[in-house]
Amino acid sequence: MCGIVGVIGRANASECLIDGLRRLEYRGYDSAGIATLVDGAIGRRRAPGKIVNLVERLRIEPLGGTVGIGHTRWATHGVPNEANAHPHASSKVAVVHNGIIENFQQLRAELEAKGHTFSSDTDTEVVVHLVTDYLDQGLPAEGAAFEAIRRLEGAFALAIMMAPNPDMLVGARKGPPLAVGYGDGEMYLGSDALALAPMTNRIAYLEDGDWVVITRNGATIRNQTGEVVHRKIVQSSVSGALAGKGEYRHFMLKEIFEQPQVLGDTLRTHYNPAEQSISLAQMPFDLRAIDRVTTVACGTAYYAGLVAKYWIEMLAKVPVDADVGSEFRYREPPLSPNGLGLFVSQSGETADTLVPLRYCKSKGQKILSVVNVPESTIARESDAVLPTQAGPEIGVASTKAFTTQLMALACLAINFGKVRGTIDAAAEARLSSALLSVPSRVADVLHLDAHIKHIAEELAEARDVLYLGRGSSYPIALEGALKLKEISYIHAEGYAAGEMKHGPIALIDENVPVVVIAPSDFLFDKSLSNLEQVIARGGRVILISDEQGVKRAGRLASHSICLPTVDPFVVPIIASIPVQLLAYHTAVLRGTDVDQPRNLAKSVTVE
Ligand code: G6P
Secondary structure, three states: OEEEEEEEOOHHHHHHHHHHHHHHOOOOOOOOEEEEEOEEEEEEEEEEOOOOHHHHHHHHHHOOOOOEEEEEEOOOOOOOOOOOOOOOEOOOEEEEEEEEEEEEHHHHHHHHHHHOOOOOOOOOOHHHHHHHHHHHHHOOOOHHHHHHHHHOEEEEEEEEEOOOOOOEEEEEEEOOEEEEEEEEEEEEEOHHHHHHHOOOOOOEEEEOEEEEEEOOOEEEOOOOOOOOOOOEEEEOOOOOOOOOOOOOHHHHHHEEEEEEEEHHHHHHHHHOOOOOOEOOOOOOOHHHHHOEEEEEOOOOHHHHHHHHHHHHHHHHHOOOOOOOOOOHHHHHOOOOOOEEEEEEOOOOOHHHHHHHHHHHHHHHHEEEEEEEEOOHHHHHOOOOOEEEOOOOOOOOOOHHHHHHHHHHHHHHHHHHHHHOOOOOOHHHHEEEHHOOOOHHHHHHHHHHHHHHHHHHHHHHHOEEEEEEEEEEHHHHHHHHHHHEEEEEEEEEEEEEEEHHHOHHHHHHHOEEEEEOOOOOOOOOOHHHHHHHHHHOOOOOOEEEEEEEHHHHHHHHHOOOEEEEEOOHHHHHHHHHHHHHHHHHHHHHOOOOOOOOOOOOOOOOOOO
């Protein structure tokens, strides 16, 4: 959620920290700050808002030093002002933190009773005072940090800098990720390999409960009982180059337009052109033995999981339960002994998805994940991974990550049906060929951009918008509504079209646009009836369909977005594009911060 970076080296720490923070801004942008050691004392610069504000602060008041820690914040405890910005510090200790310290109130009361004065509303500041307290009791720096870490409950990735010992930094992980970067006479800590990419590609990932001491020459990693452990140093493939917007006004628009390319890249990963068939990477378990699938994810990725439910049930005839991670994890559902846990995540770090993964693993489920970041925790903890090839997605609202998840899941569904014998060779050929056509059909839809922009003018005026869909278009209705909410701040609801009459129909009047996703498939007549129900109540319909559907709806729809006619199987991918563009243009018309919408973060590593 928040982003952490730390450096102990030879060069100017501030520059390196800012470089790392820029790459971590996707984790939150409520405030940013750095602290370094200058002549044995802690120097600190912090600023509310985005990293540019911190950079401006540093331009006026530069900060020297070769050791430092930095942070970009997504607020959990305490409003996003300068006082609550990390690093938090005493005269001896500075700390940056990602996560939530659940016992902070109790620790704070204890430390305040001992005379410690707090200057923020955050949970993090207790770590500063705890470490300071142990240093004051005479513990050496490493021991003080270890004792403090042992007292913390909740979830944390921490970087701790101590003035009495300027030749080391301490990092710790329980929950949110933390990576150690190995340089030449320099060492680093970072929330992920991306943060450290310009400095090094030699990375070791801490495991849960690990803590680490880094010096200029190396790292000593210990587990929670204090034993020295070895964590493999891997060669990260993450590029150090910062992605640019190119000719586009926003990253989101660029990423929407990249979809033909990245969908093709993802399909190529799972398709064997020589055999003209879907060919998934070797799985360390037999898909044929799977009798139930549980798919768990959050946000947009959950909707990808929901589409997979329709696809897998239809093609493999295996029941699929789809759930959001935050509900699944505390329900502790009973699972089939031959079950598959299917986890979908762009970042591969979402806490609400990771914990269910571990639960499923502990219950003997086979674990398969669809992730965009191959080195992420979810990828590393899975039995098998179906990678998406979306590349770095910078816009907080997910677009190309979502459709590439759908592509990977479509390949899984076909393969699943094939190995279980529930689809024959002809069906496999038809479905694969439908997938092969997706990149160019998506490119066709992108040509409708100007028309969709025009329709967005109507949405931009609305206070509420309804999105309706049936079958595998239902999750796309949910995704369309989420996209609109996230970036335009207009209230929107996605509903199964048939459910509208059971409640949301009460909302319909001439001021509530209704976006109906209704391809001309076997459910079209049903959707048409729902559309009539909207019209009968004075509602205005924006229809997303194909040529036949648009023709059949005739003048019922106020506006139509006519998609190319494709196999119904791939409609969810194709129909994702207009809902993304509708949300994008509406947000631009409303003047919101499209790439970094308020209150959101791209990777959420807290509950
Ligand atoms: C956050 C983002 C969403 C994203 C969700 C899941 O809430 O704002 O856009 O869909 O996390 O993220 P993941 O990385 O697991 O796909």
